[in-house]
Structure formats: C-alpha cells, structure tokens
Amino acid sequence: MKKPLLVLSALALSISSVIAPIPATAALPLSVDHQQLPSLAPMVEQVTPAVVSIAVEGKHVSRQQIPDSFRFFFGPDFPAEQVREQPFRGLGSGVIVDAKKGFIVTNHHVINGADKILVQLYDGRELTAELIGSDKMSDIALLKVETAKNLTEIKLADSDKLRVGDFAVAIGNPFGLGQTVTSGIISALGRSGLNIENFENFIQTDAAINSGNSGGALVNLNGELIGINTAILGPNGGNVGIGFAIPANMVKNLSEQILEFGEVKRGVLGVQGGELTAELAEAFGYETNQGAFINQVMPGSAAEKAGLKAGDIIVSVNGKQIRTFSELRAKIATLGAGKKISLGVIRDGKEKDFTVTLQEATQNKVKADNLHPGLAGAEFANTTSSDSVNGVKVINVDEKSLVARYGLQKDDIIIGLNRKPIKNLGELRKALDKNPNVLALEIKRADNILYLVIR
Template sequence: MARPAVCARAWACVLLLAWVPAAWPKTLPQRQTLAPMLEQVLPAVVNIVTRTRVRVQAHPLLDDPFFRRFFDLPEPERESLSVGSGVIVDAKHGYIVTNHHVIDNADVITVTLRDQRRIQAKVVGTDPEADVAVLQIKAKDLKAIPLGDSDTLRVGDFVVAIGSPFGLGQTVTYGIVSALGRSGLGIEGYENFIQTDASINPGNSGGPLLTTDGMLVGINAAIVGPSGGNIGIGFAIPSNMVKAIMEQLIRHGEVRRGQLGVLIQDLTPELARAFGLKGTEGAVIARVLPGSAAEKAGIQQGDVVVEANGHPIRSGADLRNAIGLVRAGEPIRLEIVRDGRRKTIQARVGDPNRAKAAGEQLSPKLAGALLGPIPARHPLHGRVEGVAILEVKRGSPAWQAGLRAGDVIVSANRRPVARVSDLRKALHNTDTTSLLLHVLRGQEAFYVVIE
C-alpha cells in the first residue's frame, strides 16, 4: 500500500519542477519611467511670485484729498501676493514664457529657479487676448526647454504638466491629450486650447505641458472645476500659438493684431448642403465690411475659408485665431471655396489702431471716450456690428451721459454704425443738436440721449 504514496510524491515533484523556471534572467528589464526626461526639463521650470499694491477701501472722509493732505495721511494700501509658474524658452537671453494673468498688474515679479536662486524679472511684453506673457531675467547657467510642434499632437498622446500648485513647488502630473482645438469657452479672446486630464491646479498657470520626450507643446492656462480644483479637465495654450505671439512680444513689445474686416460663422451641415459642399469643415464669410482689407482682396460674402497660411480651417474660431496671429500690415493667404471651386486669395490685414478715435474728435458730447472696433475678448465680437467704447474717463461728458467701457454703439441718430467712420458720418450728417445712441451692454439694449 506504500507504492501509491510514493507515486503521488513523485508526481508532486515532477509538477513542482515543471513550474520552476529553468533559469532566471541575468538582468531584469529596465522599468519604464519619466525620470530621465524630467531631470533634463525641471531646471527650466520656474516659480513666479508677484507682489501687487492694492488700494484698500476706506471711509469716504479719508478719500477726500484735502483731508488727507491736511493730516498728512498715507494712501491706504495692502500688498497682494500671487503665485504661478513659467518656463525658460531661451537660456541665452533669459526669456521666460508664462500667462498674462499670472503677472497682470504686478509691481514686483520674482522668479525662483530650481536651484533656489531668486531673481527679479522684467516684463518684455504681454498679450491679454491670448493670455501669454514674456519675462526676462539676467542669470548664468540657465536651461531652456525646446519648443515642440503642437500641430503634431493627437488625441490620446501622453503629456506631462509641471507647475507649482498651491505654492507647493515643482510638481509633475501625467495624463493624455483629451481633445484638441477647444474654443468657445469664454476664457480668453483667442482660444485654441489643448485639453488634458493631467492634473492642473491653481499655481500651475504658466507652467509647461510636455511630451514624454521633453518637448514643450503647451502652456498651462486654465481649469474647469466646481470649486477651482482639478477634476481632470485642464487647458493649455498650444506651443505654435505661443511661439507666434512670443516672437511679436520680443520683437515689438506688443501684439498688433490685424483685422480682415469680415463677419464669420461655422459651416454647419445645413449650410454645407446649401453651398453644395461635402464636408462641414470651414468658416463661412457672413459679411464683408465695406472698405475693409477683405473687400480689397476680393473676398465675397458666402465664401467658405478652408485654409489659412497653409493651416486647415475647421471652424470660425480657427479662422479668428489664424487672423489674430498675423501682425497688422502683413499678408495672409486664404484658400476658399466659391461656387464649388477652390480659389487662393492673398489679403493684407488692416491695422485696427487706425480705426480707433477719441470721442472729442467725433463730437464734444463724446469727450473722454475712446472708440474703436469690438475687441476679440468682447462677448459680442463677431455677433453684432457696432463701435465699442474701449475706455471712458471718469467724470467726462461721455461718462456723465452714462456710457461705460464695454458698451457697443450699434446706431447713432437712427443710422446703423459698424465702424468709427460710420459713427462720424452719422454724427455730422444730421440737423439735430442732440445725439441719440442705441447701445448694447451685456444682455441689455437701450437708448442714450445726449443733449
């Protein structure tokens, strides 16, 4: 009866030997990690701290300049601190790219490098419309992150976000590209965001969005969340947009955007069928303003723009962004579809600054106001035709008449106005001494009579 037991033990030994590998590998496979890439790029990511003096609301008596002068009282102020991030893109010249909102209105900007050096930075230029700013520091042994081509990104690509969330210092998060070309969010005037689920929190603004091989493809700009925290929806400005803006800021200190002089809309499936087009990618020219750069170039109402300077146009936002990256006076090449045929049109964008005018140049009743085209950040931009009130001096005739910055004048003395020149004609070609303005403000519309 011992024989079956011996056989059982023998079979157990055979099974055990069969399970044990013949030989362990001499070297284990190298673990997958981002550490080598991060060691190269982290020295180029900086922490930005801004100090801003904010006037404190005081008792009305203390606001009286005579009272303050008599008692020699200092201005009631407090210091406000703000924290953000930035990325060195040019080590030789010390250029740093960040968000405009990170350094907006700052009195002192301090940059902290990874080696804990603290250096005061100067502002080279800012672009509030796209939320991009360029700073410069003077320091040795700087490292920069190379700019990548954001147009090569695909949904699903892995990306890395770096910044200083909640002032914690350099923090790295990892995720994927969730979507491309996000626009219409109302966050910036020009929107073409990369959406990612890599954790982006307050303090990450201005930090880099990188590919896994360390190329800069975006600047972290905004998040969407119920309480300002991360819920996996973050947005970054594409590096190609940042590069175009950065070059203008470094060269000119500002971005002077051109104006084509058209109203545009998306190409819907219904419009595509009406125009006899197969696809729905493109921007429809809804109207061409008289005397504009578009009219001079031969662009017509009903044209469908499908390409600008070699880049495909998928929506009206794409065309707005493409025009917004062209400096005033420079050419832009448009591919359009007209009557089912493709055509190339070369246009030279106009200078919108020439379309601005001080209110007193138009009428003494508008003194103190600066008027011009509706800005890209304005919620009515591209939706209505009119003249925007860009600035109003407090206490001026325009202010006393009830006009405020952001108002849009759509008619004057019952004549529609689309440009400052239209407003000038409407004011001068009238027999009445009073001025009747139809004004849009937010969701409201009302008339203003100025005697």
C-alpha cells in the same frame, strides 16, 4: 443633494491657500527580470530645469469718484477721487524660452498688477524678473531675468501638428508645492467659447493641472513645449482631468510681437461670420461641417482686397486646417498685423487659395491709469500709418480728470516722456515702470510740439 458646480478657473494661486498632507506611496521597481521599464524620467530630467516658479507681490488699486456736490461742501482742495490699495501675493509658473537672453513666458493673469516678480529656478536660485510686456486678451506675458547664468531653455514644438491622443506632460508649481510633473494625452484641439480669454484656441488635456500651474509647460514626449497651461474646468477650481493650454505657435507669435513692439499688434482679416453647421455646409456644397463660414466681408478690409466674398468657407490658414470660426479668429488675431498669409477657401463646392496681407487693429485701446495713476482718465493707442509720426495717440480724455486739467487733449500724440523718445505703448510702459513722480510729456498737437508737465 446639490450637484457640484463646474466652473472655469485661471490657475494662478493665492499664497494663502491651504495645502493638505500628501500620503506616501510605494516606489515601483526599476526593472522586471533585469529589463529596464519604460520611463518618462530621461525626458523630464532634461526639461524640468526650464520650468520655473513665479511669486508676485503687488497692490490692487480701486478708485471712486467723489461727487462734485460733496467736494463743494468741503472746498476745492478736497480730492476728486478716493483711492484704495489692497496688497496681494500670488504664485504661478513660467517657462524659459531663451536661455541666453533670460526670456520667460507665463500667463498675463499670473503677473497682472504685480510690483515685484520673483522667479525661482529649478536649482533653487531666486531672481528678480522684469516684465517686458503682456497681453490680457490672449493671457500671455513675457518676462526677463538679467543676471541669470547657466539657464536651460525649452524648444518649442509646432503645435499645429498635434493630434488628439498624443501624449502630453504638464510641469508646474501647483498649490505652491514646488515643481510637479503629471501626464496624460491631448483630449481635444481648437477649444473655444469658454469665455476665459478674448481669443481662444486651446489645447485640452487630461494631464492633471491645478491652481498654481498657470504659465507652466505642457510638453510632448520629445520634451518640446506644445502649450502654456492656463485654465481648468472643475468643481471649485479643482482638477477633474479637463485642463486648457495656449498652443506653442500662438505663444511664439505673441512673444515675438511683444519683443518687437512692446505689445501685441493684432492682425485683422475684416470678415464677420460664424460656425459652419451641417445645413450651411450642404447648402454651399461642402461635405463636412468643419470650417469658418463668412456671412459678411467688410468694405476696404484685407479680405475684400484679397477677393474673399460672403458665403465663402475658410478651411485652412497657411496650410493648417481650420475647424471653427473661433479658431480662425484666434489665429488671425495672434499672427500679427502686416503678415502675409494663405487661406484655403471653399467657394461653390470648389477649393480656392487666396493670399491676404493682414491689416492692423485700430481699436487696441489701453486705459492710461493701468500705466500710471497720474494719467488716469485718458485712453491711449499706438499710432497707425495714417498718423504723421510714431508715438502713443490719445484716444479719449475724461473732461473731469486730472490730465484734462493739465491740458491733455484727444488726438494728442505722445512722442517723449522725461526727455526719452516714445515710439509705441511698449516704450511708454517701460518708461513708466519706475513710477516717476513728475511726468514731462512731449506732445505733438497738429503741427506744434509742446510739453505738458503732470505732477
């Protein structure tokens, strides 16, 4: 008999899922001997209006290059690539974090590729949502509903204060059933190495979460958001009491960056290292094996400028304990470029404090075909302080692509689109949301300004 295979699954739900009937259960008495029984109902009633269901529609686009020899046979007018579109629908969850401005947080994988995002509120209202920005590497997306009134938001807790054993309540839209509440505890903190996302610092919980819970809320008994439910570990994607959520502090940092820049501006410390083993800890005069071991400090990095050295053990960030190198990596990447942080470091058996100003990641590339099909073949990134102007820099251009034929070149800086100024990738993405048929790119090339019109 084969054992069931444990797999990690994102929680967004295909709309075609089959739902089994749910057996009825007997109701519990409200009181015993005229005494009120303990209940989560008051907290749940306060929080549930802040959790929404999300339905998306879109098309998965696949592109296949046509060999030059094949095109030669049919003539130069034969298309250079074959494009196929496959419609899809999906379901997920979201959390209202700002009622006045209509901001909703969910997972990137819930809305990825969506052309239409529909939000259903707890009271049954349905609203169309706009994507403000998202980050694939941390699986966070920020939405906005423009016309909504009388929304309820959820307060964010300080997730760094969580402890294993704290009670947790998960709220979301599993299997498209509608809003569902489950409870459990915090099973573990700082989970990483699961290969779900690039930056992992998960809260693990045994509160039952299933497909469709993606982007839903994990709250404490005060009704405060402690995490965004993201993935589960279980046979065939089913719940076995091992679920993972992105911590609220991480969600807050990422959302603020998306609002300010249209994307996540990752912070870089400039160290390489690994997990702290018992042998390493003993060799470097440290009593426990919790911390991040540094085996190399990159020249010119923020870490070198602050005085960090190979052999140091980072044990805290801004006064909060660091358990693993993976946790350090996730925290640094989501704090944001330019942030000034305090690091607690063990050196020669003694603890020292260092103040570090994080640098900006320079390799945050975006494939242009994810922004607009007319830009396929190029890679973009935000300009940095070394560039002479704010805009979107062309990192690479495929010589065989359409944009190359129109004249787009590596190191060009896009400063405008269709007479609208462009200062960063977020503004470019927003300008391309309406999928214009003609792209008039204002380009800065060396000391010259020129226009490229792509049809």
